[in-house]
Amino acid sequence: MMSETKQDAGYELGTGGLVFIALYVLSLLLIGWLGHRAKRANTLEDHYLGGRTFGFGVLFLTLYATQYSGNSFMGFVGKAYRGGFPFLSAVVAMMAVVGGYFLFAPRLYRLSRRRRYVTLGDYIQDRFSSRWLTVCIVALGIFGLGNYVLTNLLALGTLAEVVSGEQVSFNVAVLLLAAVMLVYETMGGMRSVAWTDVTQGVILLLSLGLVAFALFFHLGGPASVAGELEAARPDIWLPPDLNQNITWLSTALLFFFGISMYPHAIQRIYASRDENTLRRSLQVMAFMPLVTTLILVLLGVMAIAILPGLKGAESDKTTLLMVGRLVEEVPALVIMGPLLVAAVIAATMSTIDSALLAISSMVSNDLYRMVRPDASSARLTGIGKMTSIVVMALVVILTILLQDQTIWTLLKIKLEILAQVAPAVMLGLQWRALSARAVLAGVITGVAVAVTIMFGHEGKPYGIHAGIWGLAANVLMLLLVQVSTCRGRTGTPLEDR
Amino acid sequence: MLTSALVSTGIIRFVCRVPRLLVLVLPVFCLAFSVPWFFTGDSGVRFLGLPSWVVYALCAAAVYALVVAVLIGCCWNVSAGTEEDDE
Numbered sequence: 001m002m003s004e005t006k007q008d009a010g011y012e013l014g015t016g017g018l019v020f021i022a023l024y025v026l027s028l029l030l031i032g033w034l035g036h037r038a039k040r041a042n043t044l045e046d047h048y049l050g051g052r053t054f055g056f057g058v059l060f061l062t063l064y065a066t067q068y069s070g071n072s073f074m075g076f077v078g079k080a081y082r083g084g085f086p087f088l089s090a091v092v093a094m095m096a097v098v099g100g101y102f103l104f105a106p107r108l109y110r111l112s113r114r115r116r117y118v119t120l121g122d123y124i125q126d127r128f129s130s131r132w133l134t135v136c137i138v139a140l141g142i143f144g145l146g147n148y149v150l151t152n153l154l155a156l157g158t159l160a161e162v163v164s165g166e167q168v169s170f171n172v173a174v175l176l177l178a179a180v181m182l183v184y185e186t187m188g189g190m191r192s193v194a195w196t197d198v199t200q201g202v203i204l205l206l207s208l209g210l211v212a213f214a215l216f217f218h219l220g221g222p223a224s225v226a227g228e229l230e231a232a233r234p235d236i237w238l239p240p241d242l243n244q245n246i247t248w249l250s251t252a253l254l255f256f257f258g259i260s261m262y263p264h265a266i267q268r269i270y271a272s273r274d275e276n277t278l279r280r281s282l283q284v285m286a287f288m289p290l291v292t293t294l295i296l297v298l299l300g301v302m303a304i305a306i307l308p309g310l311k312g313a314e315s316d317k318t319t320l321l322m323v324g325r326l327v328e329e330v331p332a333l334v335i336m337g338p339l340l341v342a343a344v345i346a347a348t349m350s351t352i353d354s355a356l357l358a359i360s361s362m363v364s365n366d367l368y369r370m371v372r373p374d375a376s377s378a379r380l381t382g383i384g385k386m387t388s389i390v391v392m393a394l395v396v397i398l399t400i401l402l403q404d405q406t407i408w409t410l411l412k413i414k415l416e417i418l419a420q421v422a423p424a425v426m427l428g429l430q431w432r433a434l435s436a437r438a439v440l441a442g443v444i445t446g447v448a449v450a451v452t453i454m455f456g457h458e459g460k461p462y463g464i465h466a467g468i469w470g471l472a473a474n475v476l477m478l479l480l481v482q483v484s485t486c487r488g489r490t491g492t493p494l495e496d497r
Numbered sequence: 498m499l500t501s502a503l504v505s506t507g508i509i510r511f512v513c514r515v516p517r518l519l520v521l522v523l524p525v526f527c528l529a530f531s532v533p534w535f536f537t538g539d540s541g542v543r544f545l546g547l548p549s550w551v552v553y554a555l556c557a558a559a560v561y562a563l564v565v566a567v568l569i570g571c572c573w574n575v576s577a578g579t580e581e582d583d584e
Contacts, residue, residue: 085547085548085551085554088551088554088555088558089532089554091554091555091558092528092531092554092557092558092561095558095561095562095565096524096528096561098562098565098569099524099525099527099528099561099565100524101569102524102565102568102569102572102576103521103524103576104576105576106573106574106576106577107576107577107578109577110577221545221546222545222546222547223543223545223546223547224546226543226546237539237548238538238539239533239536239537239538239539239548239550240533240550245532245533245534248531248532248533249528249529249531249532252528252531252532253525253528256524256525256528275573279569279570279573282569283566283569283570286562286563286565286566286569287562287566289558289562290558290559290562294555294558430521430578
């Protein structure tokens with residue numbers, strides 16, 4: 001029923017495949033409507049945290065689908081194609097994210113239950129009682145998430161254009177999918193988003209299982225193409241040199257301090273039904289890079305031998321080209337094509353909708369409420385929904401204007417900035433005497449250093465990312481200000497704010 | 498299952514005695530071991546068709562995942578601290 005062909009431009013779905021994808025996207029609207037029907041109250045907690053009722057299945061799959069985005073499927077494979085085995089650093093880097101959660105999630109979760117936090121800004125305001133600091137952290141969060149939405153929408157448009165054989169243009173695909181996400185997100189809030197994440201997580205795992213099967217059982221794994229690989233790229237067999245090793249560690253640290261600070265991931269920590277559910281979900285998440293990132297890296301590395309000669313932005317289509325090749329060689333895996341395309345769309349959409357929901361919650365709960373402290377929950381939820389529409393419209397326009405940028409470059413910019421939030425959360429939770437002034441000074445210094453280095457002459461001085469240099473400057477400034485102005489904890493309980 | 502296995506081998510008792518700060522920095526510290534620092538040049542040795550440093554990196558990643566999962570399972574309360582710390 002589903003016919004696929006591989007073309008020079010990339011992997012192209014047949015009519016059956018396109019119908020499969022269309023049905024999948026429409027099913028998300030149905031799930032969104034079900035989420036809307038399951039709403040218990042028109043409150044911020046219900047809209048943005050699903051009423052804090054997520055059990056293991058939903059919490060784990062929503063964490064998983066959110067952490068692995070379109071960038072993982074398209075950007076990571078392209079990067080592995082260009083960089084070879086040294087890009088295995090991405091496997092441990094994705095595990096490092098869970099290591100980062102360990103530093104703050106247990107304590108933050110308990111506080112969020114007692115003090116009814118909805119956003120990251122709630123914690124910052126409650127802990128430090130500093131509007132300036134809260135606004136600064138929220139602004140960085142919105143910047144990072146906006147960038148995240150942008151990169152993923154970009155990947156989504158490129159993907160739709162390629163797999164439809166340009167029957168669906170980039171602009172039309174971006175507009176249509178953005179509208180679908182907006183509808184189910186505003187209808188059911190976090191509940192709809194998490195339920196669609198469950199579907200998306202299952203599709204991701206199924207498609208990765210098929211890819212792994214094809215790579216190892218049909219193609220024989222990396223060992224079977226070792227000869228071609230060594231001939232095509234002898235450099236990737238050599239161990240990384242000192243500079244590359246430093247970058248390897250720097251990448252892991254950037255993910256540790258950057259990705260773990262995503263406001264939408266922190267909201268999922270708040271949304272857990274109980275502590276044990278959160279703990280078990282994070283334990284399983286620690287192993288997921290072995291069945292996700294590793295498979296994608298191997299796909300990219302093996303593509304060096306199977307599809308030699310892809311250059312620049314073309315290599316970002318490696319995933320689709322490899323799927324086309326695998327389907328050609330193993331016709332029994334014909335379902336893999338549409339399923340993997342659905343998986344990439346699923347990964348991308350689950351990331352965008354979660355980020356969009358987090359942005360809207362930060363604008364309504366952290367910023368609008370600061371100006372209108374007496375606004376009702378219903379009013380704040382309405383402001384949040386309007387924010388989603390405005391932000392999505394802006395991002396769609398930017399995506400259409402920026403479609404020629406490479407995905408990986410954009411991905412790096414947000415992590416460099418988000419990593420500067422880590423001391424406020426990680427140290428703030430563990431160090432009672434830490435003051436708002438010290439944290440604010442650190443954040444401003446860190447962002448300034450990171451941005452200066454990023455846009456300066458040298459991207460990674462001594463192989464270390466600008467975000468890690470920024471983080472070092474951030475912590476140093478924080479310590480200097482803390483020592484010179486030590487006055488004890490400045491936070492006041494939520495009730496007294 | 499993993500937690501009960503660790504209880505029976507006494508690993509949890511050992512980990513719980515480790516000072517709090519050390520437990521908290523362990524996930525950052527262990528990242529350094531995931532990097533193949535000690536490999537220079539292509540030794541020509543292959544395991545399952547892969548160079549030895551790649552095998553090291555994969556094993557180190559698996560060990561790191563295990564360490565993080567054990568820490569989350571066994572030292573959750575160490576990271577969470579006490580209620581007095583929150584007030």
